[in-house]
Every structure is written in structure tokens, then in C-alpha cells.
Amino acid sequence: MTAAEGRTALSIRGLYKVFGDSDLEGLELSRSGQSKDEVQEATGAVVGLRDITIDIAQGELFVVMGLSGCGKSTLVRCINRLIEPSAGEVWIDDRAITGMADDELRETRRKDLAMVFQHFGLMPHRTVLENVALPLEIGGVARRERRERAVNALELVGLADWIASMPNQLSGGMKQRVGLARGLAMETPILLMDEPFSALDPVIRRDLQDELLALQSSVQKTIVFITHDLNEAVRVGDRIAIMRDGEIVQLGAPNDVVLNPVDAFVREFTQDVRLHGMVTAASIMDSSAEALAGPTEDRYVVREDAVLDELVPAGLSATQPLQVVDDSGNLVGVIPLQRLARAMVSDEAAAAIAAE
Amino acid sequence: MTAAEGRTALSIRGLYKVFGDSDLEGLELSRSGQSKDEVQEATGAVVGLRDITIDIAQGELFVVMGLSGCGKSTLVRCINRLIEPSAGEVWIDDRAITGMADDELRETRRKDLAMVFQHFGLMPHRTVLENVALPLEIGGVARRERRERAVNALELVGLADWIASMPNQLSGGMKQRVGLARGLAMETPILLMDEPFSALDPVIRRDLQDELLALQSSVQKTIVFITHDLNEAVRVGDRIAIMRDGEIVQLGAPNDVVLNPVDAFVREFTQDVRLHGMVTAASIMDSSAEALAGPTEDRYVVREDAVLDELVPAGLSATQPLQVVDDSGNLVGVIPLQRLARAMVSDEAAAAIAAE
Amino acid sequence: MDQQSGRRLLLPLAWLWRLIASPKAGQPLPEHWYVRPLAVLGIMLSFLIAYAVGSDEVPIDVGRDVGNALDDAVDWLTSNVSWFFQSIKDVMTWFLVSLEDMLLWFPWPAFIAMTGLICLLMVSWRMAFGSVAALLVLAVFGLWPATMETVALIIVTVTLSIAIAVPMGIWSSQSDRLDVFLRPILDAMQTMPSFVYLVPVVAFLGLGNVSGVLASLIFAVPPAVRLTNLGIRQLPAETLEAAESFGATQRQMLLKVKIPLAIPTIMAGVNQTTLMALSMVAIASLIGAGGLGLKVYQGLGRIEPGNAFIAGLGIVFLAIIMDRVTQALTRRQQEAVSGD
Amino acid sequence: MDQQSGRRLLLPLAWLWRLIASPKAGQPLPEHWYVRPLAVLGIMLSFLIAYAVGSDEVPIDVGRDVGNALDDAVDWLTSNVSWFFQSIKDVMTWFLVSLEDMLLWFPWPAFIAMTGLICLLMVSWRMAFGSVAALLVLAVFGLWPATMETVALIIVTVTLSIAIAVPMGIWSSQSDRLDVFLRPILDAMQTMPSFVYLVPVVAFLGLGNVSGVLASLIFAVPPAVRLTNLGIRQLPAETLEAAESFGATQRQMLLKVKIPLAIPTIMAGVNQTTLMALSMVAIASLIGAGGLGLKVYQGLGRIEPGNAFIAGLGIVFLAIIMDRVTQALTRRQQEAVSGD
Amino acid sequence: SSDDEQQQAVAEQPQQEQQQAAEAAQPEQQQQQAMQAEQPQQEQQTVAAAQQQAEQQEQAAAQQSQQPQQQQQAMQAEPKDPIVFSDLNWLSAEVQTRVVSYIVEHGYGYPTELVAGDTVSLWAGLTNNDTHVTLEIWPAQQPWIDELDEGVIELLGDSLDENWEGWVIPQYVKDANPDLVSVFDLPDYQELFVTADSRGKARFVGCIAGWACELVNLNKVAAYGLEDVVDVVDPGSGAALFADLEGAYARGDNWLGYIWGPTKPTATLDLYRLEEPEWTEECWNGDQGCAYPSSEVRIAVNTSLLDRAPEVIEFLRAWDYSAAEQIDTEIWMGDNDETPDAGAIWYLQNHQDAWMSRVPADVAERVLAALAEES
Numbered sequence A, B: 001m002t003a004a005e006g007r008t009a010l011s012i013r014g015l016y017k018v019f020g021d022s023d024l025e026g027l028e029l030s031r032s033g034q035s036k037d038e039v040q041e042a043t044g045a046v047v048g049l050r051d052i053t054i055d056i057a058q059g060e061l062f063v064v065m066g067l068s069g070c071g072k073s074t075l076v077r078c079i080n081r082l083i084e085p086s087a088g089e090v091w092i093d094d095r096a097i098t099g100m101a102d103d104e105l106r107e108t109r110r111k112d113l114a115m116v117f118q119h120f121g122l123m124p125h126r127t128v129l130e131n132v133a134l135p136l137e138i139g140g141v142a143r144r145e146r147r148e149r150a151v152n153a154l155e156l157v158g159l160a161d162w163i164a165s166m167p168n169q170l171s172g173g174m175k176q177r178v179g180l181a182r183g184l185a186m187e188t189p190i191l192l193m194d195e196p197f198s199a200l201d202p203v204i205r206r207d208l209q210d211e212l213l214a215l216q217s218s219v220q221k222t223i224v225f226i227t228h229d230l231n232e233a234v235r236v237g238d239r240i241a242i243m244r245d246g247e248i249v250q251l252g253a254p255n256d257v258v259l260n261p262v263d264a265f266v267r268e269f270t271q272d273v274r275l276h277g278m279v280t281a282a283s284i285m286d287s288s289a290e291a292l293a294g295p296t297e298d299r300y301v302v303r304e305d306a307v308l309d310e311l312v313p314a315g316l317s318a319t320q321p322l323q324v325v326d327d328s329g330n331l332v333g334v335i336p337l338q339r340l341a342r343a344m345v346s347d348e349a350a351a352a353i354a355a356e
Numbered sequence C, D: 001m002d003q004q005s006g007r008r009l010l011l012p013l014a015w016l017w018r019l020i021a022s023p024k025a026g027q028p029l030p031e032h033w034y035v036r037p038l039a040v041l042g043i044m045l046s047f048l049i050a051y052a053v054g055s056d057e058v059p060i061d062v063g064r065d066v067g068n069a070l071d072d073a074v075d076w077l078t079s080n081v082s083w084f085f086q087s088i089k090d091v092m093t094w095f096l097v098s099l100e101d102m103l104l105w106f107p108w109p110a111f112i113a114m115t116g117l118i119c120l121l122m123v124s125w126r127m128a129f130g131s132v133a134a135l136l137v138l139a140v141f142g143l144w145p146a147t148m149e150t151v152a153l154i155i156v157t158v159t160l161s162i163a164i165a166v167p168m169g170i171w172s173s174q175s176d177r178l179d180v181f182l183r184p185i186l187d188a189m190q191t192m193p194s195f196v197y198l199v200p201v202v203a204f205l206g207l208g209n210v211s212g213v214l215a216s217l218i219f220a221v222p223p224a225v226r227l228t229n230l231g232i233r234q235l236p237a238e239t240l241e242a243a244e245s246f247g248a249t250q251r252q253m254l255l256k257v258k259i260p261l262a263i264p265t266i267m268a269g270v271n272q273t274t275l276m277a278l279s280m281v282a283i284a285s286l287i288g289a290g291g292l293g294l295k296v297y298q299g300l301g302r303i304e305p306g307n308a309f310i311a312g313l314g315i316v317f318l319a320i321i322m323d324r325v326t327q328a329l330t331r332r333q334q335e336a337v338s339g340d
Numbered sequence E: 001s002s003d004d005e006q007q008q009a010v011a012e013q014p015q016q017e018q019q020q021a022a023e024a025a026q027p028e029q030q031q032q033q034a035m036q037a038e039q040p041q042q043e044q045q046t047v048a049a050a051q052q053q054a055e056q057q058e059q060a061a062a063q064q065s066q067q068p069q070q071q072q073q074a075m076q077a078e079p080k081d082p083i084v085f086s087d088l089n090w091l092s093a094e095v096q097t098r099v100v101s102y103i104v105e106h107g108y109g110y111p112t113e114l115v116a117g118d119t120v121s122l123w124a125g126l127t128n129n130d131t132h133v134t135l136e137i138w139p140a141q142q143p144w145i146d147e148l149d150e151g152v153i154e155l156l157g158d159s160l161d162e163n164w165e166g167w168v169i170p171q172y173v174k175d176a177n178p179d180l181v182s183v184f185d186l187p188d189y190q191e192l193f194v195t196a197d198s199r200g201k202a203r204f205v206g207c208i209a210g211w212a213c214e215l216v217n218l219n220k221v222a223a224y225g226l227e228d229v230v231d232v233v234d235p236g237s238g239a240a241l242f243a244d245l246e247g248a249y250a251r252g253d254n255w256l257g258y259i260w261g262p263t264k265p266t267a268t269l270d271l272y273r274l275e276e277p278e279w280t281e282e283c284w285n286g287d288q289g290c291a292y293p294s295s296e297v298r299i300a301v302n303t304s305l306l307d308r309a310p311e312v313i314e315f316l317r318a319w320d321y322s323a324a325e326q327i328d329t330e331i332w333m334g335d336n337d338e339t340p341d342a343g344a345i346w347y348l349q350n351h352q353d354a355w356m357s358r359v360p361a362d363v364a365e366r367v368l369a370a371l372a373e374e375s
């Protein structure tokens, strides 16, 4: 996980988006702290985004999730200004895209921002190759080079044999691969993905997630990835932002979000995720001085990032609390077997212990 | 769980459905054992169902699942003959619906078979109440009675306040509640549900699943429930049939299907299900005479239908193999702690142990 | 002719019929590699034959004989079936005359105000202004009585069209056979130049507005039939399936589900029918129908294009007003039924 | 008039304009409870006023004056701009005559075989049989030369319509202002009875096929403009959004994405245009155009409905063949572009 | 093939020349076609050929290209521009136009063309010099003939003598009501002609929209005091007027209306013309309460023709086609279900005295020669 340590590649500051005729009034009200519903009641304007501030690091895979209508698509479209933000700024490296003139914006879209769509957005009248080459054609890349880059990208997603096919000859998963190849062929540092896998069958979906992760480990792009599926978010994300009604209600690493939901909404949202792969030794260990000073003989040693599924076998063969060590082998806490057993009983208990 | 012990309410015997112009040739080939693809290659006919035989008990909630295009909808539509089967029989109690004349069939549809649709199938020009009353109107029920029954059904699904609304004023979840109410108002012994919750948001979906289970525990209908989501299937089903290419590849109780997938296809399909709630003591215990004759002192006793999540806490506090007893307290097997630990490590290991 | 040779004659016909009637006959030739070369060959062959036969002239000409036979048929109908047409005519005449009287009895400012209000409630402010302005223009141009006569004609034509077309559309939506049978007839009704049937219509019904209505009907009925048929056939399968699963009879399906759901498309058909009827107003004046069409025709006859244009403008105004109002109606119906 | 009173006069006009031009003017009156009573009241009031004023007659009549002024305008144009029309006429005449010569040079069996083949490859077996049979009927009815003349007329009309309509449709799809401006003009072109412009057209272009083409153009252009416009405006937002996200300029969007995707709808427009052009064939014969339309018109004049019918049938056959072929073309384009 | 070669050969000539050659050779071509036609269905064939010719004059050049080359050159000696006739769409005009164009073409050696259209379009065409001759102009009916003032158009000889206009009823109505003799008897017989849409009055079918008689009829109604007796119905077009009368006649309905002759119905149906007061200049300039005068029907030519073809102008001045000739031809056409093209040939063959008296002998000679080839 490459988390938020690197250089900031994409920075969103105080972003607002209000839809409708009376968007300015709506923006005013929203700024003064009124909720989406209140604003809609008062002015008829729909608040799409409300005071969003995020910094995304170079090479990070940043996931935005939330229920339908929470503003995910609006957010990602404000980044490349397919939707014009009502207020706030979006910075790419050291350039504010929000202030750009039309041709500068077009140039930025061509050079810096690629996008992959839920509905693929393929051009039905063009072959797969021509589809992948389209953004390059638009960007004025020479014919030979764009063919080369398009073929490379299609090879990367495993569609080298299909370059002459028409989109309607492809299955959904293949179409999305084309969409992905098109985004990759643009060779932009930033890739925006709006629910790229939501329209796909679960099996194909997992394949594509794997492929994305593999690709990401080699190309190391900055990716903003939208999904409404927490399993997917947890699987692919370096960090996750959970949105509701146009606001970010929680932002953090996947296990952080799952184990420490800030409120009932996020908890309900995260209920279906398989916790056992998520609860780590560190999250349930007892690191009080008192515990560390307990009986030390015959202890089983586990690493602090070992997950529940690994802890239990260790616990089953142990008779004393498990001993948790960090990367350098220092003792950082202990897990009494009783506590481990309680963590097993149910997801909620595990989360509760983690939250203790 | 009311499993397959009761009286058989719905019986499907040797059902075939072949689509296309050359359906008869296709049927012939399919009968002679050729696969869906082979038949399509040879005749152009699409095999929708191939030799389906199922008995569904009175009061059972029978789930059919499989990937898109495997024939689920075709199966359920053959039951009420919205699709005419190519061969085979469907019996409701002691009447063969497959042999019925038109008016008898209509009568059966009115009295015995209600259906709930993925796309709701509401009539946009009628109010919620009129929608729920429509099947009764069609069935010739008197105005007063149908109003009464419709209101009752709407109360049951919690939509009593919405009876005068038009369908397009409702959210997706509410629309499906109307669809459900419509099915319930018909007061048929059998309810067919074709992916009733697939079009809904995950949170609403879970609500409706709960509601269905609650309803079912009170009304005890015979339900054929179609889904492509195994989590849902496991959650609501008494038994599950998994289909592929028009055939049933596995049929059994939920944990049976999950723990003993007959082949790689079913295994891949069931990967995402949370096993820990599914693996029972019975499925991983060692019931060999030798094991039963092992050391008997200080044994921890567990019931045979205890699931892994319950076994582990017991295992953590035990030092000897766990002792598994049946309902009447007889010892039926033991679980060595080593074995329990292995079951914990991964889903696949658990399934493997169960399959041993 | 003995039976044997009779059969010999019928066999190729039967074969031809089988070929044409088979479902495959409804598809284009599959694209085999040999299709194109064969096509080119066929055309070259027919060139060759044409030159070998040595004449560009079509060798037979029976057009005049057939035409005269048809004339005789029309004559026969005129003398022998007139009682039938006459009774239709009487009913329609009464209807038209009363409607026109009613419209003319209506004070013109009241009519304009009402039209404006309808537009205001159904369409938009803009349209309300526009329609009031347009009607005022017609009034001060001295076209008010002609406008009312045209309105009466249109109302009668549209009403009759609907009365004929909607049941026919419903019926043909229920029967593929009827649909296939009707389609070329509807095509012919819409594309047959009206000059062709003006004379027979007059011979049957005499001069006047009734004949005008009948001639307009021929042109105005097809879109309503088509759209009614289409509206019912295009209904979402899911909704119909649901009704079917409740054990609805054909009749129940039609009355409780299909027709109510097809109303927006049927309304679109009415919109089309209205415009078609209006487009026949000028032609109808060739056979004695009055109103704005007659003014246009008189302008033509007197070589006064300016006056013809003004009357034509009246027709345009009426068309736009009726179009927008029926479209608004369609949209309302659509909204009521959309987004299941 | 001093400035003061001028302004006083303009103020209410400006207010009216603001009202009409505001976006709210595009919506129907909201349904408040007082709307309906007010409406009834308004109508009753206008009744009262009408009776109080005491006359049902419209008090002013300026129709004739305006009409005569328009006549003068047409006269002026005829005398002063004819050089412009003349040069158009020369080009089109050359085009028409060459095309017709070519079609007539073509041996008729070859033409029939070719039409059959096109139908076979594009539409269906059934249509191929039908078209060959229909054309053979026309040939033996002695209508071959007339048919070819009509085909030439239609080809020229449709070609010109497309050349005019498609760019106009594209342009108006890019500009809401132009769209709003064009819409009533297109409405007027389609609903203005052709009798209105026959005389001016002859005055400008003289008698003959060229005038026929121009008169048909007025009627045939609007659907192609509308459908081109619609085809581009109705494109799925997702596809356009994708192209936009690559940084496409307006021009690139139009050329690389919008127009290619709108081709099926544009083809549907061509289909409509063809049918409209055919429906004008008979009317065009009023100003000297030949072909089947003339045969129909002669049949009308000679009171020979049978012969008119046969020629009319020729038009129907051509219409059905052209309709099915262009529809098949549209469908092909649709298939190429559908199912993203 | 040889045709192709000719096509190319012709194509090499300058455009203008080719055109003229084509036009000049026209009579020759017709002869050829006529000679080939020695087959059972002779007449029909000839008719077909003539018809085709009449309608395809515009393509003369194209047809010509199939003629042997020598002939073209031979005829190039006296190239003449074609004379275009307005082909009005009622029967008398159609027959007359074909007769005259036949004589002009074969007798005077001018290629001729016919352009069809409706009356006003053809009038506009004549003023435009699109057409050069219109054979039936009813100045009394067509008030827009003020174009004459501009010197664009010249009215020549009479064209349809003995024509008449009047109010008629079918003879069987007259027979059933012997006392219905004059327009002044109409109030007594009002009931006879009442229809559903005539609002209790007698239905009176008036004159074609836009013609002068439309107003004259209204004036007469007023002058005869029939305003409360008759309801004047505007028939729209001539075709509709005739069809209405023929339909009523076929059914045996009572019919009252205006018509003029010679026309197809007046030739084929037995009609009774209601009596009206004698025509006087005085009454005609007053309330018009008297019979129609016999209208003069004139031939109109575009003034461009005056200098170009003086011999044709001479012929047209002498042309004096009578109603009797027309009626005779129409009856023959009706009996044989024939077209005006065939009717014109028949007239030329069977009314030689009539037309030969109007042309110089040499012209008649040439026409007769051409006619001899026709059958």
C-alpha cells in the first residue's frame, strides 16, 4: 500500500457543486452549513458536492464510495471539469484546473487526465483499435504512433486479438477492458474511473479488479476510483472516502473505515465486508503496560499486521496470550485468548474490540 | 428451515426448453446429451433448459441461482407457462399445468401462482392500490373484497400510506414492495419471484430480504426465488439449485452447496460467501470409530449444527478435541483442535475438510 | 383444360407462393461470397437480353384497357352503390353543418380567448401569446368565417379518423396477418396522389365539404392506424408479462393494460392525423370544400399569390396551434404513463 | 413623435418581449386552484364584450391590402431577381435532362433486374419479388418513360434536399438560437399548401421539371433538417461525455463523434424526404413537371379516374420500393452503430 | 454496339448544333416509327407512339441520337426553334392543342413541344415565354389577362366557336317537371334540389373558383331574385364540377347548376338549358340578369412568336375551330375510350374540310402526307 506518503498529485480544495437554476443561492446556503435537503427545500437547488477537500498522492489508488446519488460521479467529473464546480479549486500538481481557459483545459484533459466510464463510452462506429486510438487522434498524435500506443494498451489488457472487432461484438467485460486500454493509451499520470466495473458480472468483475491491481503495480498511476461496492473498495483501494449527500463522511485506509466506522451510516454500509481478513493483531491487542508486563514464558509470537484468520490457528495451539511484535521484533502488545475468542464470535464484536 | 420434508407442492419433471426456429431438432439433440453450445452450433436453436427435475415442498423457499443467461428466468416462466416448455411436465399438487387448456391455465394462474418481477411490472397508469388489485380484478373478485385484500397486502409490506400514489412517485424499493404486495394479495399457495431484489440498492435489498423472511415465517408459501447473488441465496433459501447452461449443476441446502461445491464452476461462484457462518461442527468433525474412541476426559461439548464462528471460541478455551453431540446428546464425532485451526485458515481449506 | 395440365400450371405458382410466404422471404439475401458476382452477372445478362431482343420499348401496353375498365367500375359503383354513400353523406353533412354553425355562433373574441387559455394551460405562455396573435391576424385579414369552416372540417375529419383508425390499429396489433395485409394498403393510402381519388369521391358523394372530409380521411387515417398498432405492439414485454401471469384473458389484457398504456402513442397518431388533415385542406377545395383551402385555391386561380399566401398562413397558424396542443396532450399522457 | 411618447410606446412592447422571451414562457401555466375559475371568467367576459360591442363581425379587414402588397412584391422579384433563378434553372435542367436520358438509355429489363437485386441484397426476397412485379406492371401499362422521368425528378429532389438539409440540420443542432428560429419556418414549409407557392415558383423559374423540383424541395427539406438536428441532439450523453473528457474540440466532436453516430437518424430523414418528394409529384405536374404525376393530373382533367389510378399506383409502387430500400439502409446504419 | 458509337459521334458536335439537328429531324423520326407499325394493333401502336412523342419532346436530342447520321446532316439546312404549346387540362383544349401542334409540326416544319400544367401556371408560363401558344383563352372568364397591356401577349383568332354557358338541369328532370322551363320557375321547384347541406335552399353548383363566371352567377342569382331560393356551391375545379354532374346523372338525381360547352358532359349527357332573358349589352353591364353571351375564346401567343414564325401566326389567325368539331371528336373518343392524342389524329383524318380550309395548300399537302403515315 502506497498510501498518502508520496508527493501530492491531485488536490481538491473546498469544492462545491450546486445544480439547478438557483445554484448561487443554493451555494450560499450550503456554505452557511445547511444540509442538502434543507437547501433543496429552500431554493430548489440540488447540492451535488459540499466542501470537499482531498489530497491524493502520486501513485495512490484513491477510492470514493457511497450510495447512489451521493455525488461520486459529480466529484470525479469536477476533477476534469466535465461538470463545472460551483466553488473551490482542483489542483493538478501545481496547476489549478479550475481556473483554466478552454484550450488550456483541453490540453490538460489530453495530457494529464484519462477517464474510464461505467457505461464504457465506446464509439460504436469505430473498431476497438480506433476506439483506443480516438483520444490520441483527438490529441493530434501521429497515425503511426497512435496505432502503436493503442496496440500496446490493448495488449496490456489482453485484447490484442480483438483490435479489428466492433464494440458490439464484445462482451461487457471486454468492452470495459477496451475502456481501460483507452485510458491507459493516453499515458496520463492521472486516471479517473467512474464505477468502471459496476455494470459487470461478479466473476468478470473480480478478474478486472485483479488486472487493475496488477497494472497499477507496474504503471503506478494516480487513480481516483469510484464504486458503490465496499468489497471492491477494500480490495483495490489504498485509501477510501465514503460520501453521503455530497459530503465526505469518512476518509481513511480500508481497515480503518471498516473497523472504525464513524457513524451508524458507515457501519451499515460496511456490514457485508468480510472482517476476518481485515481485523489485525494490532487492532485487537491489549497494549497496556499492565498487559505487557504479564507472564512471558511460553508465549506465541505473532506480527502486528497478522489478520484474524491467521491469529486463530495460533491461538488454538496456544495456552497463553499471544505476543504481538512489530516489524523490528519489538513487543507491542498481547492478545489474551479470551479476547481473541470474543473477536471471533461476530464481526460487530471484533469491530467493538478494535474500537475499544 | 422447513427443507424438503413436507408434501410436494410443485414438481418439475424432465423439463426442456429450446428457443428458436429449429427448436424440435434442438430438443432432439439436447435430449441425446449434446451441450448447449453443440446444439446451437448444429441447429441454431438456443437451449434454455435441459432436463430439469425438481420437487419443491409445500412451504419451502427454493432458490434458483446462476450467472446471467443460464436459464433461471426461463425455468420460472415455464412453471406458469409464460414460456411454453418444449418437453417435460410441471405439476402443481396433482394437476399437470403443462397439459392445461387455455382457460384452465388462466384459472390456475389466478388461483395458484403469483409472480414477482425484477422490473416490478407495475402498471404506470394505475395507482398503487389499483396495481395491487389488478390481479384480483382480472380474477373477477368483487370490488369491495379486492380493495380490502389489496389494502391488507399493502399494510403487510408497510405501504399503507401510499395506496393513492402513482408508481412513478415511488422509489425502487417501494415499487418492489408493491410488486410483492400484489403477489401476496393474490393469496396463492405458490409465489414465483424472478430476481425480485436485483434492481435494488444493497441496503434496501437487505431490508426486503428480511421482510421476505419475516413474511414467509407467517404465511408459509411455497416460493421459487431466483437470484444471481449467492449471499442472497444463502440468506433466504431453504434449498438452492445452481444452474449453468440450462442445467442444474448442484442442488442442496445452502451450506451443502457452499461447502461441497461439485465442481470448479460452483466453487468460483461461492467464493465470495462468508464461510464461517456456514461451516458446521458436523461438516468438519471426525466421526471415525477410532476418533470417537480417543481420550474422553476434559472434552468440550458442542452441538453438531454449531458453526465455525461458535466453534472457535470453544476451541480457544479447550486443550483437547471438541466433542460433537446430536440433538439428543449422543456423541457423533470429535474435532481435533488442529483440524479446527486448519478449517480457520482459509475458506478453501474449510471446504476441503468438509469434503473429506 | 384437363386436371393434369391444370396441376402442372399450378405447381410453379404454389412453389412461388411458398417462397414468398416463407418466413425467410422477410430477410435480405445472406452475404455469401458468390452473391455479388452473381448479381453483376444477372444485370449483364438482362442487358444482353434487352439488346438481343433489339428493342428498348416495352412490347405490350395494356394500361389504357385496364384504366378504362376501372373507369367503368367507378361508373358502375356510382350508379349502383350510391344509396350507401348517400346515407353516409347525410349523416356527415348534418354533423358538419351543425359544428360549423356552432363555431360561427361563437363570438370570435371568445374563441380567441379560449384558444389562448388552452395554450396557456396546456402548452406555454409563449404559445398562448403566439396563438392569440395568430388568430387576431386571421380575424383582421377577413379570414374568420373561412377559418371556422376549416376548423370544423378538421374537427370532423380528425374525429372520424380516430373513430376509424384506432379500432383498426388495435385490431391489427392483435393479428399479424391483418397487419401484413393492411401495411401496403396504408402505404398506398398515404402515397396515392389525391388527384386520383378526387373524381371518384365527387362521383360518389357529390361536391362539398363532405367529399373534402372523405378525401382528407384517406390521407389522414393511416398514421393513426400505424401509431395505434405500434403503440400496442411496442409496449414493454415486462409489463405485459406481468398481466399475463395474473391469468388475464386477451380481452382483459387489451382493455385493462394495453390500450391504457398505448394512449400516448395513440395521441401521437392523433397529432399526425391532424396535421395530415390540415395538409389536405387546400386539395379538398378542388372538390368544393370551403374554408381557408378555398381561399388559397381562389388565390391560385386568380393569380393573386399574395392573397393565397395569407390564407395559407392561416392554415400554417392552425397547424402550429393544433400541433402544439396535441403534442402537449401527448406529453401529458406520456408523463402519466412513463417511468414505471 | 417626440422621444418621450416613443419611449412610452416601446415600454409595454419591451415588457411583452421580456415576458415571451423568458425561460418560464416555455412552460404551461402552473395548476393553481384559481387558474380554472379565472379561465372560465375570462371566456365569459369575452362573450359579454362581444355582445356588448354588438357585432359578430370582425371590425377591420386589411386582408386584401396586405395580399395585394405581397403580389406586388412577387412581381418585383420576378422582374428583378430572375437572373439569379435563371442560372439555378440552367444548372438543374442540365442535371435533370442528363439523368433522365441515362435512366431511359438503360434497357428497362436491366433496370428492373437491378432494382430486384438491390431489394434482394438490402431488404428481402419478398420485397425483391414485389418490386420486380410492380415495375413489370408499370412497364406493361405503358408507364415506363413516365416512371423514369419521375425517378429522375425524385433523385434530383432528394439529392438537393440532402445537400441543403443536412448541413442546415447540423448547424441548427449546434445552435439553440438557430433551432428556435428555424422551427416555425420548417413548420410553415411543411404545412403551407403548395398551391400558394406554385405561381411564384413558375414566375421565378418558368414551367417545367425544374420548378417541380423546387416546389417539392420546399416540402421535402424540413424532415431531413429536423431529423439531422434531432439525431445529433439525441446522442447518448455518455458517449459525448467520453469524447469530451479526451479534450475534443467542438469541431472534433462534430466530425469524429456526433455526425458518424447520427447517421442512422439522418438516413431516416432521407427516407422521409424521399416520401415527401414523391407525394409532391402530382402537384408538381400543375407547373409543368412530367412523369407519373402528369399522367395522374391528365387523368383528373379528362375525368378518367381509372387511368389516373394506374399512374397513381406507379407512384405508390415507387414510394414503397424507395421507402423499403432507404429503411433497410437506415437499419443497417443503425445496426452498425447500436448496442455501444 | 452501334448505338453507343452514334452517341459518341453526336456528343462530339457542339451542343447547339446537336439540339437544332434533333429538332429539325423530328418529323422524319415520326415517319419511321409510323412505317414500322404495320401490325395487327396498328392504331393503338400509333397512338402510343404519338403520345410518347408529344410528351417527350424535351428529350428530342436524346431520341435523335439514335437516328442515322446522314439524315441529321441533311436536315440541318433549315434549323428552327421549337414552338411550345400550353397543354391545358380540359378536353377541348387538349384535342385542339394536339391538332394545331400536329399541323404546325408537319405542315410548317417547326418542332413542337407540349407543356402541361394548370391554367394559371400555364398563363404564367406564357407570359414568361416558357410556352409560346395557348389555344383556349377565355378572356371573359380569366380576369387576370391584364398582362396583355404589357405587350407580352397577343390574342389571335377565335378558337372554339359556338361555345355556350348557362344554367342546366338533366333532361330527365325536365321530363319529370315539364313546367320547369326558365330560371324564373325555379322558386316553384326549389324543393327538388334541396340537399342536406344546402340549408333548405336549392343546391346550385356554380362556376370554378377564380373564374369570372363565379361572380356572374352570383349577380344573376341576385338579379333573378333567387337569393332565398338557391344555395350556390363552389365546385372547386372543372373536373369536380363534371364529376358531380356525371355522378348525379348516373344516379338519376336532380341536379341544378352552371356549365359550359362544349365539354365532356355536355357532349355525352342529355341536358336541358334553362331559359334566361336575351343577352343585351345593357343588361350585361348592369345587373347581369340575362343569358350569357357566346364567349369569345381566343388563341394567345407570346409576342416573341410574331417575328419568329409569321406563317404560323397567320395560320393561328385563320384557325377557327368550332364547338361542333370538338363535340364530334369527343363523341368518337368517348365511344372508343381513346386519348386526346388519338382524338386529334382522328379529327385530322375525318374533318379534313374543316382544317384544310384554314391552311395554305402546300401545308395541307404536307400534313396529309404525314397523316397518311399514321395509319
Ligand SMILES: Nc1ncnc2c1ncn2[C@@H]1O[C@H](COP(=O)(O)OP(=O)(O)OP(=O)(O)O)[C@@H](O)[C@H]1O
Pocket: A019, A020, A046, A047, A048, A066, A067, A068, A069, A070, A071, A072, A073, A074, A075, A228
Ligand atoms: N445535471 C444535474 N442536475 C441536477 N441535479 C443533478 C445533476 N446531476 C446530478 N444531480 C444530482 O446530484 C446528486 C449526485 O449525483 P451523482 O450522479 O454524482 O451521484 P452518484 O453518486 O454518481 O450516483 P450513482 O451511483 O447513481 O452514479 C444527485 O442527487 C443527483 O440527483
Ligand SMILES: Nc1ncnc2c1ncn2[C@@H]1O[C@H](COP(=O)(O)OP(=O)(O)OP(=O)(O)O)[C@@H](O)[C@H]1O
Pocket: B019, B020, B046, B047, B048, B066, B067, B068, B069, B070, B071, B072, B073, B074, B075, B228
Ligand atoms: N425468446 C428467446 N429466444 C431465444 N433465446 C432465448 C429467449 N429467451 C431466452 N433465451 C436464451 O435462453 C437462455 C436463458 O435465458 P434466461 O433469460 O432464462 O436467463 P437468466 O438466467 O434469467 O439470465 P438473467 O440473469 O440475465 O436474467 C439465454 O441464453 C437466452 O439467450
Ligand SMILES: [Mg+2]
Pocket: A072, A073, A074, A194, A195
Ligand atoms: Mg454515478
Ligand SMILES: [Mg+2]
Pocket: B072, B073, B074, B194, B195
Ligand atoms: Mg432472468
